[in-house]
Amino acid sequence: MIPQMLELIDRYGVDGFWVDGDLWAVEPCYCERCRAAFTARTGLAQPPTEPTDPAWPVWWNFTRESFEEYVTRYCDAVHAHKPGVLVCSNWLQTFKNPGEPKVPTDWISGDNAWVWGLDGSRCEARFLATRGKPWDIMLWAFYCSHGMGAAESPWVAKPVEMLEQEAAVLLAFGGNVQVYENPGGLRNGQLIPWRQRRWGEVGRFIRRRRQLCQGAGSVPQIAVLHSETHLRATPTGKNLMWNVDVEPVQGAVFSLLECHYGVDILDEWALQPRLDEFPVIVAPEQDRMSEAMVEGLRAYVLHGGRLLVSGAASLERFGAEFLGVTPGQLDESRTYHVPAGDGTVPLFSKSWRRVETTTARGHGQIGLTPLADERLLPHPAFTVNRVGRGAVAYVPCSVFRDFGHNRYPLTRQFIGGVVKALAPRLDVSVEAPACIDVALRRKGKRRIVHLINRSSGIPNQPNNGAIDQIPNVGPVRVRMRLPRAPRGVRLAYESGKPEWSFTPRRDGGVLDVRLASVRIHAALVIEE
Incomplete structure (x- = not known):
């Protein structure tokens, strides 16, 4: 050629x-x-x-x-x-x-x-x-x-x-x-x-x-680890592009976006030098990551980071002491129910590790049926362990693969609850319909909150992949901790005027912005 x-x-x-x-x-x-x-x-x-x-x-x-x-x-x-x-x-x-x-x-x-x-x-x-x-x-x-x-x-x-x-x-x-x-x-x-x-x-x-x-x-908020070491150790067939297993990473990204977090995807090469920039890091069933990445994530938590790891094999990868649990029975190809939203949601996992807490705090219990308060097993749905100045959350099943495959709203709510328990106070929080994606960006002295409406005005079915007649969706509320009051807040790309206020506090203050709706793509521009 x-x-x-x-x-x-x-x-x-x-x-x-x-x-x-x-x-x-x-x-x-x-x-x-x-x-x-x-x-x-x-x-x-x-x-x-x-x-x-x-x-x-x-x-x-x-x-x-x-x-x-x-x-x-x-x-x-x-x-x-x-x-x-x-x-x-x-x-x-x-x-x-x-x-x-x-x-x-x-x-x-x-x-x-x-x-x-x-x-x-x-x-x-x-x-x-x-x-x-x-x-x-x-x-x-x-x-x-x-x-x-x-x-x-x-x-x-x-x-x-x-x-x-x-x-x-x-x-x-x-x-x-x-x-x-x-x-x-x-x-x-x-x-x-x-x-x-x-x-x-x-x-x-x-x-x-x-x-x-x-x-x-x-503007770093949550990094999802997409380990090249893990991907290269787990090819599913011959092809270099179509036979790689990315479903857990996709499931993590999609569920976190539906919870309105700002998400970046980084492989080990990109994440290692930037670990300390992210308040939260998610390692979605990346149990074949390199030893250097494991050690880097342990140090990240020790120095104040918040880490979420999932998958039965992650217990052996990071160690029971680090996660604050003791390993119990390993169940293969099993479905258990976990508390989510106003009920429970079934999660299927090819490997499910039952654990008991030592230094970690357990949240919820896994169940045998959709009943929220009967036929429960004495094993937590997830745990959060304090390590040094930080914390690590552990979900002992392939929760992100399950979400990537099934996209159940209750699973998204369960994942959102795990992140809330791990990192309850992030600098930016967004309330909006699940179809709105958030992208947190910065350019010079401007902070930018991109809001992207993924909905469609016509039924999206297996025989109809078209997106058309997109409806306005909302409302949207954005709260952001800032060192001082902004010079102004405006809406870019779409019509409408955001309502905003700033509440001073000892360490700066909180900006509160409300927007009626988003059509396709709008951006809140905060002038510092």
Whole structure:
């Protein structure tokens, strides 16, 4: 491919490459050359052929490393031939490919799913903002309801509001947006005027947000650990992108967002130097994280941090003394009920560790039925243990995987209760409908609270992935501790005037802002 890239530069003045079919298409190769290289690098005589083989992660990571070497070669060749020409490899260094971004691409990009893509953007934005490179996500301007290329489900243009909603998540984190258009049935480059008018409206929506969003940084509140060490130890199949297990991380992000916390996603490479910045860190069933990360999190708690860990195996990883419990029976593939909201919620976990408290405080009890006060077992639903100046909460099951799979509102309420017990006083709190995502950002002397409405005005069903006629939702209340009264509070992007007050206290004061509703994407701008 390198000769073709260099020819395009020299003959046609191409100044950038967005290389598709890379990470998402790569699987192990069993040719003689790759087998010999695998043996030379690992000492293993033969590569495994099944993902159930204990050596499969070694083979899968050999494939990943070989792919990274391949991308590095064509990046280096292009940069050496003509400095300033930009190179991107589709989906490399994105959410499903965590770890230090060593490969010398110039920016990070991926094309989002053509339908049901909003959740993907919610994770990508929060992760890509930590990579230290420019980034964008490509939004498909069209979708279908029943699978790519199905004759009975032809491609159709997305509603404008659907694209604006998808873009808002990315823009709030300072990302760029590109839109992929394929008019379908026309192969002569002809544009369709009515569709171009739609994309022009989306472009205006994006440009209005550029000045405030670009160049802003995070206001750290909750970091969700997305361990590259854990991911690389747990591949579920051959493919470098589609066969990675990210469901617990997604479940943590989605549940915390529904509780209106500000969430950033960081791998070990990004989190280790920033541990002390975050009031709360969540490690969602990341039991194969590195020993350095375990030690870093222990020290983080000792010095005042608040850590939430989940999963039966996390007890062995962090130690019973650190968690303040003694291990009891380990149940396999079991459902127990835990208290949540005004009732209980069933949680399924492939491994569920019953524990008893030593120094930790137990919260609730696991139950055998939905009854809140009968047939309960003498084991807490979760625990909170004071360690040094900080605290660690422990949920002894795969609660975040369960939420990622089922999305039960009561599970979200249970998780919200765990965070409240662990960290009852955070500097920013938001009350709003569950469909509103929060992004906490800062630019210069302005604090920015992005509010993104994920709802739809039409039923969102398995045979209908469209988002359209988005209704206003609210009310919204934001409370924020500040060192002094702000110079002003205004609403960006949407109509409406926020009502606000400031209550002085000995250590500064509390700003209280109320907003009637959010349409798609609004931002409260607090001028310090």
